[in-house]
Amino acid sequence: MAVSTNLMDANVDGVYSADPRKVGDAVILKTLSYQEAWEMSYFGANVLHPRTIIPVIRYGIPIIIRNVFNLSSSGTKICHPSIIGDEDKQIFKNYVKGFTTIDNLALVNVEGTGMAGVPGTASAIFGAVKDVGANVIMISQASSEHSVCFAVPEKEVKAVAEALQSVFHGALDADRLSQVAIIPNCSILAAVGQKMASTPGVSASLFDALAKARGFYKGCSEYNITVVVKREDSIKALRAVHSRFFLSRTTIAMAIIGPGLIGSTLLDQLCDQAANLKEEFNIDLRVMGIMGSKLMLLEDDTHIICLIQFVFVPEEGNFADDRDGCLCSIDHIVLGHKLDKWRELRQEKGEVANLEKIVQHVHGNHFIPNTVLVDCTADSVIASNYEDWLRKGIHVITPNKKANSGPLYEYLRLRALQRQSYTHYFYEATVGAGLPIISTLRGLLETGDRILQIEGIFSGTLSYIFNNFKDGRVFSEVVAEARDAGYTEPDPRDDLSGIDVARKVIILARESGLKLELSDIPVENLVPEPLRGSSSAEEFMQQLPKFDEELTEILKDAESSGEVLRYVGVVDVSNEKGVVELRRYKKDHPFAQLSGSDNIIAFTTRRYRNQPLIVRGPGAGAQVTAGGIFNDILRLATYLGAPS
Numbered sequence: 001m002a003v004s005t006n007l008m009d010a011n012v013d014g015v016y017s018a019d020p021r022k023v024g025d026a027v028i029l030k031t032l033s034y035q036e037a038w039e040m041s042y043f044g045a046n047v048l049h050p051r052t053i054i055p056v057i058r059y060g061i062p063i064i065i066r067n068v069f070n071l072s073s074s075g076t077k078i079c080h081p082s083i084i085g086d087e088d089k090q091i092f093k094n095y096v097k098g099f100t101t102i103d104n105l106a107l108v109n110v111e112g113t114g115m116a117g118v119p120g121t122a123s124a125i126f127g128a129v130k131d132v133g134a135n136v137i138m139i140s141q142a143s144s145e146h147s148v149c150f151a152v153p154e155k156e157v158k159a160v161a162e163a164l165q166s167v168f169h170g171a172l173d174a175d176r177l178s179q180v181a182i183i184p185n186c187s188i189l190a191a192v193g194q195k196m197a198s199t200p201g202v203s204a205s206l207f208d209a210l211a212k213a214r215g216f217y218k219g220c221s222e223y224n225i226t227v228v229v230k231r232e233d234s235i236k237a238l239r240a241v242h243s244r245f246f247l248s249r250t251t252i253a254m255a256i257i258g259p260g261l262i263g264s265t266l267l268d269q270l271c272d273q274a275a276n277l278k279e280e281f282n283i284d285l286r287v288m289g290i291m292g293s294k295l296m297l298l299e300d301d302t303h304i305i306c307l308i309q310f311v312f313v314p315e316e317g318n319f320a321d322d323r324d325g326c327l328c329s330i331d332h333i334v335l336g337h338k339l340d341k342w343r344e345l346r347q348e349k350g351e352v353a354n355l356e357k358i359v360q361h362v363h364g365n366h367f368i369p370n371t372v373l374v375d376c377t378a379d380s381v382i383a384s385n386y387e388d389w390l391r392k393g394i395h396v397i398t399p400n401k402k403a404n405s406g407p408l409y410e411y412l413r414l415r416a417l418q419r420q421s422y423t424h425y426f427y428e429a430t431v432g433a434g435l436p437i438i439s440t441l442r443g444l445l446e447t448g449d450r451i452l453q454i455e456g457i458f459s460g461t462l463s464y465i466f467n468n469f470k471d472g473r474v475f476s477e478v479v480a481e482a483r484d485a486g487y488t489e490p491d492p493r494d495d496l497s498g499i500d501v502a503r504k505v506i507i508l509a510r511e512s513g514l515k516l517e518l519s520d521i522p523v524e525n526l527v528p529e530p531l532r533g534s535s536s537a538e539e540f541m542q543q544l545p546k547f548d549e550e551l552t553e554i555l556k557d558a559e560s561s562g563e564v565l566r567y568v569g570v571v572d573v574s575n576e577k578g579v580v581e582l583r584r585y586k587k588d589h590p591f592a593q594l595s596g597s598d599n600i601i602a603f604t605t606r607r608y609r610n611q612p613l614i615v616r617g618p619g620a621g622a623q624v625t626a627g628g629i630f631n632d633i634l635r636l637a638t639y640l641g642a643p644s
Ligand SMILES: NC(=O)C1=CN([C@@H]2O[C@H](COP(=O)(O)OP(=O)(O)OC[C@H]3O[C@@H](n4cnc5c(N)ncnc54)[C@H](OP(=O)(O)O)[C@@H]3O)[C@@H](O)[C@H]2O)C=CC1
Pocket: 257, 258, 259, 260, 261, 262, 263, 291, 292, 293, 294, 295, 353, 376, 377, 378, 379, 381, 382, 399, 400, 401, 429, 430, 432, 433, 460, 486, 487, 488, 489, 490, 619, 620, 621, 622, 625
């Protein structure tokens, strides 16, 4: 006889993949096995009382959880895997079904060399725990038998600790036990799913997603993997794992430092694409702060970027202690809906720029698991913070060349730190703006090619200048055009002096494995000697016309030999050196064929020895550079678990 039961719940449409108040885009699960429902219930999800499941398992009765006020929703079917229909089989096969958390726990760690191989130690520990009536939520023992760790409700931990001190005082005095340690303010996060714990890759993905949360692991059954996290990180951790297993969007909290030409264009692009990224690609980018050199804007000052409302939920105990009886509902985070107004709002409501505060504001939020700081300044002081940010678990993306072209030992330390940490550091736009230069070089190196030489026109500004400085044009006018087009550095002398190209040469040289300092690169400086000390970029631009004649002479000389002037950078990997200089090329040379702000970069390698691999295209300008940074942000989202 086939029997089935409809369980009606007044509140929910079925069983969610996570508490929807904590994970805004938790999904209703179509099917669960009895064991999965049991695990979800045990670990805090309000599915069924664990004891309700015992008789239905015994008699194999399918259960459907539905909403009494929404019968159009098909709800969640809980049954034995063998009886589900074909259409649900695929869903059933998903290894990870959902995540639950239990808050208000403490960990107890009993540790000591005298525990190993001594029969009765565990019994003595848990006997003492039983005597004070405490409920043990999970247990883990080190395979060395040197420690036993278990979680109990926070309100019971004091009694447990006293009981253990009393039972083991002799062993503690004799140093057979080194400590009975209490770690307060913990939460348990459990991943639940059929055969999940024994499926290769599930644990790795889980721990990768949790890299920042201090986790403590116990694989207790085929159906669950349990991790202890700091209570303040529990929502972040829940959201991180939920999105890693494609159950919800990959959410990234961001701050943009330096909303100048490039930074503000990036903000415009983010604003335009936000909805599409959410709908089409499951990526949710949340700009939570914007900081210039004087003013900054944080989301809750302005309500423009992210508005969090607090909702009173009397029946929920989770956050009652911390938040005066209020539960922060993730559903009420309203995102980016006025991001396009950031300029006006910065004027109206901006506060004094404070780097530490904005970093804490963005990274210190308890809801969004991933943080990225996007440095769109040209400032070396800002760049000197990357190490600290990476160490804190904050990802860094930048078009700023200062960190990678600064002192070699600092660069090497930064790269080493980044590799050891679970954080990402992307800087594609530092060379060639939006062109794939660094990724191409990486691809060659990682697939075993050997770089012999990288030669190219690396400056959009100098490319534009020498592509247009002809037919009787005046040098200073062309420089002003390049500046107006947004190709130059904040101070155009950084372009004309060759230092910007030298920085790119150093970045590529170091990427290729050379240990060079910026000062090792001979650079031909095009800034007229008397203007090198001008007090500002403006003063320099005003004075530049006085020196037009000098450049016109150099140009005429080249033209008289049928040649053009091009400002090039060379990384001579074979000979471990580099150079940056103005060269003359015949008019049929590929470097003579460029237009606008084009960069052209030729990689001569062991594989591409006779015919170099060439990347060419606009190498400066607001849209392409911001696009390159945006691309790095999306690469980060993919690394963090967004579908690729
Ligand atoms: N232009 C291009 O085509 C390309 C540029 N780049 C790189 O992009 C970066 C930005 O260039 P661009 O936008 O043209 O420069 P801008 O001068 O237009 O913008 C620089 C921004 O940085 C801010 N800033 C400067 N110092 C600080 C600080 N200490 N703290 C916070 N904010 C600061 C400025 O703020 P405020 O205005 O308040 O002073 C401004 O918002 C540079 O590193 C450049 O090399 C890379 C590839 C191509």
